[in-house]
Amino acid sequence: MQPKSSFTWKSIRNIFDQIHLYAGLISGLVVIAVCLSGTIYVYNTEIREFMDSELYFVEEGGQRMSADELKKSLESVNDANVVGVMWNEEANRTVQFTLKKKDEEGRGNTYFVNPYSGELVGNTADRTATAEFMGYMFSLHRWLLLDRIEEPILESMGNRDLGRFINGVATLLFLLGVITGIVIWVPNKVKSWKQGLKIKWSANWKRVNHDLHNTLAFYSLIFLFIMAATGPFWSYTWYREGWQKTWDIYQEPSPRAGNAEGPGRGPKPEKVDSEVPLPIVSLDEVFAKTNAELPYVGNIRVSLPSKASDPVGVSKYRTGFFARAGADQLTLSSSDLSVTEANLFSDLPFRQQIGRSVKSLHVGDIFGQFSKFLWFVACLIATSLPITGTLIWWNKRKKKPGKKKPVARKVAEMA
Structure with missing residues (x-):
């Protein structure tokens, strides 16, 4: 007769198993799309700089012009005011000036400028193929590309809001899957933790798939939790305000x-004297x-x-x-x-540093290139988890009719 505590834990674990399973099955396709695009978007800056290197890099040639000289030249040529500057001190880099005309709406256009010659090498209004591709990746990650559909899908909300909502639901389910996965894995593997931290490559593909799901998830656990916990910040106002209040x-x-x-x-706002x-x-x-x-x-x-x-x-x-x-x-x-x-x-204070770092925590640049690489690997693993998890579930479904095999083995041994 099994101890009562063992039976209780078995029942609890079964509940968590079911929550983990259905959270993964329901959110699987969305998680794959969001995580795959997120894996690529981790290196958004690096991809843009590599593919459109002429916008970001220049050959060193003599002495760099001063920022004031560049500003004066740009304003006279474009008949607009410089409203923002991104100044890079690296010798082989362009610098960026944002210009806006007097009555222009929006934020204006950002120009990439050669600091040695003052030459304009490009601007954000001219969309390159790389910019278009990364724009699609961002749209897929945030709104599941629904913002690209012109006709409204629902009357009650816009397509972008719909994509944001679905994304948020899937992310919360993924977070639930991470938490339940911890509960399932730790008590089950604590006695044989060494086996739980490696993949048995010599086994059949079903065992390898099972090990890939469990072991890779364990190694990336903390990163998956951070990504999932910060994701809904951009989906729901209540979550964003909750995050801000939690971290003061x-x-x-x-x-x-x-x-x-x-x-x-x-x-009414006071009128601004445009003559000043x-x-x-x-x-x-x-x-x-x-x-x-x-x-x-x-x-x-x-x-x-x-x-x-x-x-x-x-x-x-x-x-x-x-x-x-x-x-x-x-x-x-x-x-x-x-x-x-x-x-x-x-x-x-430390808690406010965490709160204000929500974007860096989500995209992985909390510690520069070092953490970005860790987030890239973790996001790649997250993309695979719905696939390996679904295969585990499917293999167990196919196994169910064959539960009598152990009994047959016992009869054979007795004979």
Whole structure:
């Protein structure tokens, strides 16, 4: 007679087995699409730079022009204002300037500029084949390509919202599968943990498939959990707010300005005097100030004021193989470039660092190229899990009629 505790655990494990199975079967196809596109998109930047290298790399030739010289040249040629700069200090790299015309809607266009000659080598408005392909990968990962369908599928929501919703459901089911997989694996393998951490390649394909599912999932467990736990952040408002409140980074949304008075409507925004000239800001002085305040090697992104009262926004990102994610941000007065606010990532409490790193945790660049490679491998494994898991289930289904074999073996031994 089996002990009661053993029977209880067996029953509990069976429940978790069923949850694990059906969570995987229901979400399988979506998980494959999302994880495959995510595997590719981990190296989005590297793929773009390799395939469209002429936009990102230049030959070193003499002395680089100053940022202010490049800015002046671009504004005169394009009859537009520079509103943003991504400045790369590496000698063989282009620099990026975002220009926007006076009454232009949107964020403007970003131009790739040769810092030695001032030549425009391309801009984001000209979509390359690589940009189109990576755009499809991003669309598949976020909205399952439903945003590419012009006709609405449902009357109650747009195609993009529908894709986001389905993606979120599948990701939550995948997260449930990861959690139940831990519960199933650990007690079952703790006594024979060595066998549970290797693949028996000499066995038949069914055993190899079983080992691939269990062993690879175990090795990538922490990465799979992080990817699945951060994924719904972009699918559901309630999840995003829950994440922000959990890690103490939530801020109440500011009330939207309305056109009339009433409940939930704010005052009308003040009109901006378009005749007030924008402040003249020296980019070279901004870079000098930033490097003095943040003395480490990194790329600098600058947002220039769009009206006279706006400050200059600066973000600096570390570079290198083990570069930690998380930009340091400075707010500079547009009149004298004095620091009015400094938000350093290292000064944040640890829980807020986690909360603000949700994107880096999801895509894997939390520690530069080192962690990106780990996420790439883990995402590749995640793509395979629905396939190997479905094969395990299918093989067990085919086995069910043959349960009498052990009895026959016992009779033979007794004879």
